[in-house]
Amino acid sequence: MVDVLVCGLGPVGQLLALLLGDQGVRVLAIDRADDVYPLPRAAVVDDEVLRILQAVGLDGAVLADAQVQAGASVVTEDGRAVEVLAASVGRLGHPPLVSINQPAMERTLLRALADRPTVEIRRGVELETIDRRADRVDVHVRPTSGGRGERLSARYLIGCDGGGSAVRARLQVPFVGRTAPQRWIVVDALVDRPLARVPHPHFVGRAARPTVTLPMSPGRHRWEWMLHPGEDPAPFLEPAAVRAALDEWLDGETVEVERAVVYTFHTRTAATWRRGRVLLAGDAAHVMPPFAGQGFSSGARDAANLSWKLAAVLGGAPEALLDSYETERRPHVEAMQRTANLMGGIVQATTPWVVRARDAWLHAIDGTRVQRFLAANVKPLPTYGAGAFSHPPHRLPPRRAVGTLFPQTGRLDDRLPRGWVAVTTDAVAASLFEEAGVAVADPGADGAWLHDRALTFALLRPDRFVFAAGRVADVGQAVAALRGVSAT
Ligand SMILES: Cc1cc2nc3c(=O)[nH]c(=O)nc-3n(C[C@H](O)[C@H](O)[C@H](O)COP(=O)(O)OP(=O)(O)OC[C@H]3O[C@@H](n4cnc5c(N)ncnc54)[C@H](O)[C@@H]3O)c2cc1C
Structure with a gap:
């Protein structure tokens, strides 16, 4: 067994x-x-x-x-690209x-x-x-x-x-759950070089034919076209039709279609x-x-x-x-x-007044702090509101210490031992954890995360989420909580 x-x-x-x-x-x-x-x-x-x-x-x-992508943009009906995801390397140490x-x-x-x-x-x-x-x-x-x-x-x-x-x-x-009424044609192609007109993922909000197009791994590119509810996919899958639909995105690049299929999203x-x-x-x-x-x-x-x-x-x-x-x-x-579904709703809009309202809003925020904030925060944070933690995480995700994925601005994880580890630069906290049999590591540059929150230590789970955090006086409680979820 x-x-x-x-x-x-x-x-x-x-x-x-x-x-x-x-x-x-x-x-x-x-x-x-x-x-x-x-x-x-x-x-x-x-x-x-x-x-x-x-x-x-x-x-x-x-x-x-x-291929590392710089971000993602929504293209409005008039062809203007507005960045909706900014993808600079952040607190997790990877693009x-x-x-x-x-x-x-x-x-x-x-x-x-x-x-x-x-x-x-x-x-x-x-x-x-x-x-x-x-x-x-x-x-x-x-x-x-x-x-x-x-x-x-x-x-x-x-x-x-x-x-x-x-x-x-x-x-x-x-x-x-539910199954979307629209279906999408997905076309994957081999390309001889990155497409000049699509340097990063584009959500093209054309009411007549919502489209997503994005670079894949080196030498590949993908297009996705929405079929309106009830529309027959067969004519769109004809090789000549697929090839013709790609032309507007090309600027001399060579393309070899690998497959064109219909997907229904759930x-x-x-x-x-x-x-x-x-x-x-x-x-x-x-x-x-x-x-x-x-x-x-x-x-x-x-x-x-x-x-x-x-x-x-x-x-x-x-x-x-x-x-x-x-x-x-x-x-x-x-x-x-x-x-x-929010991203899907933005690109799949076909009702004229919804498209106008979407584009007016995107144009209004383009270049403003609102756009920069949204582009940096569109994705849910890597935090959990309840679970295997020493005490319940803060109910507001941005305010959480316990329950959040510990940062690694460099390659911190490579320096940490496998399994549970307490990260701290405080000698007293370190010796208390070591006496309790818990591995200790210096967080290096990520000690700033502790400092900014006035914390002396963070006890990390094997998946690098913060199980417990606090000052020297809290070490005993953190170790006791750890005993409750571990074998020893
Ligand atoms: C068009 C498209 C675009 C996508 N884009 C993205 C994206 O950009 N980013 C992203 O993160 N995800 C994306 N996804 C989703 C991603 O591909 C899937 O979430 C992922 O493949 C799921 O992995 P999985 O291992 O859970 O399941 P699967 O990849 O489906 O693997 C399941 C495995 O189980 C095996 N299996 C099934 N039944 C049995 C059985 N009875 N006995 C033994 N073996 C069995 C199958 O052979 C298969 O190998 C996309 C998907 C599609 C279709």
């Missing part, structure tokens, strides 16, 4: 297996597909994902095949908007998985049934090539099997993310339209959040720790879904 059976080796299952493997957890990861899904899906990842990839030593490898090629990123993750001795991968097997027992989960799988099925047992099963999750279906967990969340020893992560737990580029990014956060909790519970920590996974992640995912 393994510790964790990961069902589904898409990017979320891969990342979860890597993070668990790094903590010595025995993992069996299965997928019904023989290889990675070959076509590009996710276009961008953010700084939080790159920090998670840094934790498994892969941010450099992923960035080597990526906030980076174009990737999902299949290439997945291959990078899979290569790394081959080096994790506690992780075994089996492809070409499909999960059929789940039998939940008090002390384990039994799963019946069958080779996709046919033949006899077999039983696999694990202490925990994680469904990372995508939007159509078989794990979620077997648990009879409803996938609650905003859905599993009614519960945990049934006993079975949990859901990634698209199996939540899906959203791609307008904020947060589908995989949200799943990557799930993996980072869940992996250390699973490792802790397998090591003897209270099982209730696993409930904090959904408590923390669900509101954050729902905030991302709102952001994605």
